[in-house]
Amino acid sequence: MGIEGLLLVILGILSAASAIGAVIAKSLVYSAFSLGMLGIFMGAIFVVSGYLYLGIFMVAVYSGAVVIFIILIAMMFKVTPRMSRRFSITALVTSLVVAFSLSLISTRSITFFTEGLRYLSLEELSDFVVRRPAYIYLVSFTLAATMIEVMALVAKVVRR
């Protein structure tokens, strides 16, 4: 195992610990803070994987803006009680089964792919996005329209 593999193992353990902290923390602020740490660790994983600018974008925009926004909102609400203990144990067992079966299926499917089965190439997607920039404009306009609509709805209700 090289230095990249060792880094990946350490960052993966830290990411899983941050995700667990985000789920089980009693305070909403600590939960959002753990989500921010998860974003930072995930950006580091992207950098180790060879996606330098994706990692920078993840840390700068996601952890830097979105998570801070969630922390700001989380400070305004009080803590709500959780589900019962019996229900939590059932959910824990179900989540473990889902995670284990999904990882098993995914790793097996990679073996199938590399053995020569046909799979969807990503070249078509990149050609579609790069050669037809109207797609980006369409997505941007749709997102902007959705945000304006929601803001108008909130302003209307608050004014009432």
Added chain:
Amino acid sequence: MMGVGLIILSSVLLGIGAYGIVTSRNLLRMLISIEIIFIASLNALVGFSLFSDNKVGVFIASLTAISMAIVEVAVAVSIIILIYKLVGNIDSLELKEMRE
């Protein structure tokens, strides 16, 4: 080998996020769990891309997904504030009781 590790990590994160969604009653905590699942899906995309030669497509798809997630957070927080303004709390069980 690195791709397999990333995919296993994404499965673990998905399980943690699903557990958080099911066991929480607070809408904001459910949003945080949904964000964990989004990060898991992004991690799976990067992990699968290590078995492909096309890095540009994965980069563009990931940037689009992150942009979508940012807008999703803004919209979801707006709706949560709206619910708090109308109902007075963000407990999902109490909202369910009000619906009935």
